[in-house]
Amino acid sequence: MTLDTTLLTGWGRTAPTPARLSRPQSVEEAAELLRTATGRGVVARGLGRSYGDAAQNSGGLVLDCTALAPSWAHDPATGLVTASAGMSLHDLMTELVPRGWFVPVTPGTRHVTVGGAVAADVHGKNHHVDSSFGAHVRSLSLLAADGSLRVLTPADELFWATVGGMGLTGVVVEATFACVPVETSRMRVDVERTRDLDETLEVMTATDDRYRYTVAWIDLLARGGRMGRSVLTRGDHAARDDLPVRMRRDPLAFAPRPRLSAPPWVPPGLLNRATVGAFNAAWYGKAPAAKRGLVQGIAPFFHPLDGVAHWNRMYGSRGFVQYQFVVPFGAEGTLRRVVERLSNEGVVSFLTVLKRFGQGTPGMLSFPMPGWTLALDIPVGQRGLAGMLTLFDEWVAAAGGRLYLAKDSRMPAAMVASTYPRLDEWRAIRDGADPDGVFRSDLARRLCL
Amino acid sequence: MKNALGSVDTVLLLGGRSEIGLAIVERLVRAGARRVMLAARGGTAPAEELRKLGADVHLADFDAARPETHAALIEHAVAELGDLDVVIPAFGVLGRQSVYDVDPVAAARDVAVNFGGHVSIGLAAARRLREQGHGTLVVLSSVAGVRVRKANFVYGSAKAGLDGFAQGLADSLHGSGARVVVVRPGFVVGRMTEGMTPAPMSVTVDAVADAVIDGLRSGRRTVWVPGRLRPVFAVMRVLPQAVWRRLPR
Numbered sequence: 001m002t003l004d005t006t007l008l009t010g011w012g013r014t015a016p017t018p019a020r021l022s023r024p025q026s027v028e029e030a031a032e033l034l035r036t037a038t039g040r041g042v043v044a045r046g047l048g049r050s051y052g053d054a055a056q057n058s059g060g061l062v063l064d065c066t067a068l069a070p071s072w073a074h075d076p077a078t079g080l081v082t083a084s085a086g087m088s089l090h091d092l093m094t095e096l097v098p099r100g101w102f103v104p105v106t107p108g109t110r111h112v113t114v115g116g117a118v119a120a121d122v123h124g125k126n127h128h129v130d131s132s133f134g135a136h137v138r139s140l141s142l143l144a145a146d147g148s149l150r151v152l153t154p155a156d157e158l159f160w161a162t163v164g165g166m167g168l169t170g171v172v173v174e175a176t177f178a179c180v181p182v183e184t185s186r187m188r189v190d191v192e193r194t195r196d197l198d199e200t201l202e203v204m205t206a207t208d209d210r211y212r213y214t215v216a217w218i219d220l221l222a223r224g225g226r227m228g229r230s231v232l233t234r235g236d237h238a239a240r241d242d243l244p245v246r247m248r249r250d251p252l253a254f255a256p257r258p259r260l261s262a263p264p265w266v267p268p269g270l271l272n273r274a275t276v277g278a279f280n281a282a283w284y285g286k287a288p289a290a291k292r293g294l295v296q297g298i299a300p301f302f303h304p305l306d307g308v309a310h311w312n313r314m315y316g317s318r319g320f321v322q323y324q325f326v327v328p329f330g331a332e333g334t335l336r337r338v339v340e341r342l343s344n345e346g347v348v349s350f351l352t353v354l355k356r357f358g359q360g361t362p363g364m365l366s367f368p369m370p371g372w373t374l375a376l377d378i379p380v381g382q383r384g385l386a387g388m389l390t391l392f393d394e395w396v397a398a399a400g401g402r403l404y405l406a407k408d409s410r411m412p413a414a415m416v417a418s419t420y421p422r423l424d425e426w427r428a429i430r431d432g433a434d435p436d437g438v439f440r441s442d443l444a445r446r447l448c449l
Numbered sequence: 450m451k452n453a454l455g456s457v458d459t460v461l462l463l464g465g466r467s468e469i470g471l472a473i474v475e476r477l478v479r480a481g482a483r484r485v486m487l488a489a490r491g492g493t494a495p496a497e498e499l500r501k502l503g504a505d506v507h508l509a510d511f512d513a514a515r516p517e518t519h520a521a522l523i524e525h526a527v528a529e530l531g532d533l534d535v536v537i538p539a540f541g542v543l544g545r546q547s548v549y550d551v552d553p554v555a556a557a558r559d560v561a562v563n564f565g566g567h568v569s570i571g572l573a574a575a576r577r578l579r580e581q582g583h584g585t586l587v588v589l590s591s592v593a594g595v596r597v598r599k600a601n602f603v604y605g606s607a608k609a610g611l612d613g614f615a616q617g618l619a620d621s622l623h624g625s626g627a628r629v630v631v632v633r634p635g636f637v638v639g640r641m642t643e644g645m646t647p648a649p650m651s652v653t654v655d656a657v658a659d660a661v662i663d664g665l666r667s668g669r670r671t672v673w674v675p676g677r678l679r680p681v682f683a684v685m686r687v688l689p690q691a692v693w694r695r696l697p698r
Contacts, residue, residue, distance in 0.1 A: 017583050018583075052453060059581045
């Protein structure tokens with residue numbers, strides 16, 4: 001049991017705060033650590049992929065859960081997987097894919113833990129069909145504030161306060177969830193370019209439902225008539241017959257490795273208008289106007305950024321913010337205003353991703369709702385950034401939308417209260433499960449959760 | 450908590466009627482701070498403007514000359530505001546040297562406020578900031594304390610003491626997540642200096658507040674206002690005593 005004080009940040013590398021960091025190996029040890037918590041409280045941490053301060057706890061205790069009671073089991077008859085919360089989706093895929101199974105939902109990186117996927121109720125490119133991670137979870141075990149281990153199912157209120165609850169109801173120790181059978185480790189992918197935002201929205205609305213996985217990458221630096229031009233990447237798990245003959249011998253091969261690593265220090269400002277503009281133009285230019293039936297691996301299709309280890313360092317020492325909002329269908333006007341504004345201001349966003357959401361889960365603080373979600377990565381230090389995002393906050397809230405807590409590092413507390421209508425209900429359940437406020441995080445303090 | 454773009458949620462101003470202090474708080478509120486405590490003698494301070502800007506403003510009674518009450522005040526502020534993101538002790542008295550020369554008791558009393566009061570509230574605040582692992586203490590020092598002049602050496606020596614205290618406190622907080630920003634303004638044209646002839650390179654209250662905001666965002670440890678006072682004082686500090694003594698003011 002180690003209790004070193006460590007400076008922690010999220011993936012965006014902003015606003016570091018110190019905490020005692022401990023890495024329990026067993027549930028008993030974790031329960032023992034909960035008893036040592038001071039008034040500053042405890043929060044669980046996985047692989048630190050939340051962009052903001054969700055897994056930070058200034059002056060308090062942070063439990064690194066990546067070594068907590070590691071185990072996993074798969075029942076091929078039911079497709080159910082039971083995995084320890086600290087297990088990464090990467091490790092899980094490495095086990096499951098060669099056996100012909102795939103996780104129900106993967107975010108844009110494999111390097112998240114099962115516990116993190118539950119706590120943030122993560123979504124992926126299949127949200128319009130399959131909803132978010134929580135929709136596939138059959139049961140959870142949760143280490144509660146009093147040190148007891150509770151097994152929760154979707155029939156429990158506390159289950160839906162924990163799914164999307166950002167780790168504030170307890171420490172997720174294990175989860176059982178339904179996986180998806182696959183014939184191959186490859187994807188059959190259609191790529192097409194659109195001329196502008198209108199066409200992007202039209203094509204996605206009209207034909208997204210033909211695919212299980214879809215996403216649009218938007219070239220934000222394109223202006224005027226080309227504003228909102230995008231590359232749509234949409235696909236399904238490939239059947240064995242979709243593969244070229246040479247791949248059919250080992251259709252379930254899966255062994256992705258990062259090929260590159262970002263250097264430990266990068267000058268701030270490396271990603272600027274010129275470099276990102278050049279990248280965007282090249283990326284858009286290299287995409288085929290329309291190409292059908294491409295065969296791609298799981299890693300390049302779902303997790304292109306995992307190909308560069310520590311890619312978050314590319315934003316320099318000041319870090320970056322990710323701004324991800326959702327607005328309901330019918331609020332396309334808000335989406336258009338945001339894209340116009342970003343395009344006109346020449347905001348440098350390296351990866352701007354647009355996605356159509358389907359049904360959300362009953363998670364009280366879950367982010368997804370039917371509508372459009374746009375995610376931006378913006379380096380800290382751009383002039384006028386805070387003011388612009390505050391303006392977007394107002395537009396998004398007025399349209400009935402909201403921001404994703406796992407990405408947030410800057411929204412005002414009042415916005416959570418006004419855009420998550422079930423916040424009070426969540427608070428009541430959280431207060432019941434944790435009456436003394438043992439579970440705390442910087443995110444919870446900043447947003448007065 | 451300070452957010453990714455440097456905005457804060459809570460501010461505690463000690464000397465709740467201070468012109469410079471209020472100017473800093475107003476800027477923090479405009480940038481997103483929502484919970485503010487103005488602590489001043491008698492518990493009265495101009496809260497209306499800040500409330501109009503959307504802040505939830507608490508008032509508290511605070512006497513810089515009664516250090517025995519300072520720890521309790523910090524606890525009260527935490528109870529009302531939560532974690533303290535920015536703490537600004539902005540109280541102080543600027544008496545005339547000619548008065549101090551004939552009234553040593555008044556001089557000692559003012560030094561007790563300008564130095565002693567800052568020490569006790571600064572230590573009480575630092576204890577809380579260290580415990581919470583974040584937050585910034587803004588110490589309003591002065592160039593008057595960088596090298597003390599005969600024209601105001603009682604005030605100047607208190608500021609010299611305060612500046613040294615702040616440097617030491619900053620070092621002691623290093624690694625705790627909390628930090629200290631030491632502000633060294635030149636002559637500030639404002640209510641406190643009304644009727645006095647401005648010194649060269651004088652600044653406005655707004656300029657000081659802007660520089661403090663800049664210092665809070667940049668993470669710098671020392672903020673000179675205006676910035677060119679820094680090289681000027683690098684020279685002033687090494688002037689021979691015989692020359693320094695002859696400076697007119």
